[in-house]
Amino acid sequence: MTETQPRSAAGASTGSSSSGGRPALVWWRPDTWPMRVLAPLGYWASTRLIMIMMVFQTHEDSTGEVNRLYQSWAHILQGGSYPIGDTTWQYPPGAAGVMLAPLAIPGVNYVLGFIVVTLLADLVVMAALLRYGTRPERSLAGAWVWLLMLPLMLFIPYARYDVIVTFFAVLALLWLQGRPWLGGGMAALGAMIKVWPAFAVFGAPRGRSLWQVVVGFVAAAGSLVAIAALLFKGSFGFLDEQGNRGVEYESLPGSALLVAHHFGYQGRIEYRFGSLEVVGPYVDEIGKAMLVASVVGFCWLLLWRLRARTFSAATPADAALAVVLVFITTSRVISPQYLIWVAGIGAVCLSFKSTTQRPIVGILVLATAMTSVEFPLFFQSLINGSAGFQALLLARNVLLLVATVWSCVRLWRSTVPGRRHRHAAA
Template sequence: MGIDAAGMDAAPVPLPAPRGGSAATTLRRIAASPLSLWIGFLIVHLVIGGFGLLQHTGFGDVFWVYKPWAQLAAQGTEIVGLNADWVYPFGAIVPIMLPLLFGEDNYLGGWLTMVMLLNAAAFAVLIVGREPRRLVAAWWWLGFLLLLGPISLGRLDAVSGSLAIIGLLWLTFHERVAVVTLTIATWIKVWPAAIIVAAVIAMKTRWRIVVIGAVTSLVIAAVPLIFGGGMHVFSFITTQTDRGIQIEAPVATFWMWQAAFHVPDAVVYYDQDLLTFQVTGQGTVAAGSLMNPLLALTVLVVALIGIRSLRRGTPYTRILPELSLALVTAFIAFNKVGSPQYIIWLAAPVVIGLVYQGRGFKTPAILVLTIAALTQVIYPYLYSGLLVPLPSMVAVLTARNLMYFVVLGWTIGALWRKRHRDEAAGDLLPAHAWPFRSAPDAHPVPVGEAR
């Protein structure tokens, strides 16, 4: 098997035999069965979609925001990102328009079908070859979606999340296609740029990644520019910088507690332009203006720690997932928006971490599952408790927000430790990447045995 992006050639090794008694062996066989995996996939998506539809919660943005954008664009009245400013990059118009193929009256059903198909593609890439660590990552992802709830399917982040998982899994098999996929995901929602930055730092072919990403971005941006989009194409940058502090953001926690205890001037209000609930109080304007510089500084520091780890001989199977998760978590922890769908961003780095490191990535995997569960408590079912706000719900929000910094601390600590190739000898290089062809006898290869 050739690992072209890592500059390695590796010989196949046999898979370890399962340990434990007959019951444990049977359970492993059931968990590894393609039928069990796909039944689990369908059940999770039907439960999330069905429960959200029955409760009429979690999919409001799809019906009340995305659908009108799609209808206006289809009529030629207003195409956001082309002849009007937009909070998203222009590429997001494609997944917003696609559900119209199912009919305007079935836009929500079309959206859920589209997301499920994208998730199915990512799931297929993940489970091909039934390598044990990939199976663990697959079941983890299903558990993550279930714990996060309707928001895991009901936002644009679900589209970019699937593409990010696919891109990361393809990265060491077909680098060009992987980087194009990650760049497309970035032009739908900006956050996958953090994964591209991590890949540039971790991989030996970093300049090729930069060139492919830049060319792909130019091609995507050229489409609206050719049709007269002008500065509307880049309006997602300026629109985000001018917004206030959203109630779910970590920085909002201080004022949310003040609002919960009725401190004067601390108030939750609805922003009619951005369609979000924000908090205001003494100092929120100053805090909001500091968040973007603080976010940029944090990203720079985390990137430098990743470079330091690279220079100290840490293999990319450690740097790529840990740095990706650190950068993505920083994007959330120091963001003044903090929408619940941002939790979707955490899935792709954890999936690739479990694929490469197995048990070595258990701690952040558990932490992210906890964050997902706490987020579903907050949104959509008990969200009204934050709007009052109730102290009990602010306490849940505070716990969830603190978890971001726990994850960030773990990843920075993991990157900071001095670890050379022999310490990552148990990391596995995947042997398969559907739909790309691999050797008939290909097996996952330990990093320590790669030449």
């Protein structure tokens, strides 16, 4: 007994074991990683290899957007200008960094460089969710959501740059409490690439940390805008092209018009402003109505922000998911890669045991699987007028609408005191 006591004491002093006799988890020492960490890593490696193979083996022109658009934009940006006058360039100034990043990968062509950058962003998101999920009062369910939802989209995550954008939103949400200024800065960098990561700070709790979030956000956004204006011409030309967009066929009203075509609606699908849009009667009025719906949705979210009083650790992520869903369902455009956004935010939500969004994330997993059936698997059939696949697209959008309303309701009930609570406090 006298020999074992010093050994135990020595083990405790070096940190080689944790309570219960298990080795302490040290992130830079893989031999200390438990199976609950090793299993997700193995799943990530195998699924991502298959997804990358799909990029090159699928019969669809999966690398077309990267090869034709991203690469051509990168060459223009190398000359010191944004793609001025290009109707397909509809992104904020920070997107220049994403387009140029693949050129910094040595020894590979642009497409391979883009995949390397996207793969690294995916890996960092997964590692961050794993590390965060092993903490007390946290859960690894979030890491599994990210690991499972991306493969449901087949090759899409590695053929678009939305994983890179989601990287900034996920890190912003994870850092929002412990490092609020850094969380605000990451949200701003993401917003300067594709606007929506700004919603990561919408649910930040009140108090001193909120001011740190705001300072970090403003400082990062201002710095990036100044750098973009200094290095490139036409930093904000994207605003004109974004405003010209119509009703895209995958949006909520667009899918309804496709189904209405089988009941006599006279409309067609055309390629305009970088996407396939519905052209026909009432489309302009529907587009304006969707803008009104977006304004109404964000007015409700502002009301929630003013009325919310009870903030848990999960509230910023829960609020971000609700805001992004409102943004998606009221938009005139919905693309398959938008599901990457909700995969990342939903993963952060489920990293907290106190989240209110667990059933909403379940709906989004189903919506993601349905999206892959519509695109890329049976895209041509849908475009050619298949009633079944068009009905599936509409059903997917109805699911997204249900998820949006339910997410907002659960967010409100968990943070805004009810009448009874207010009377009791009085």
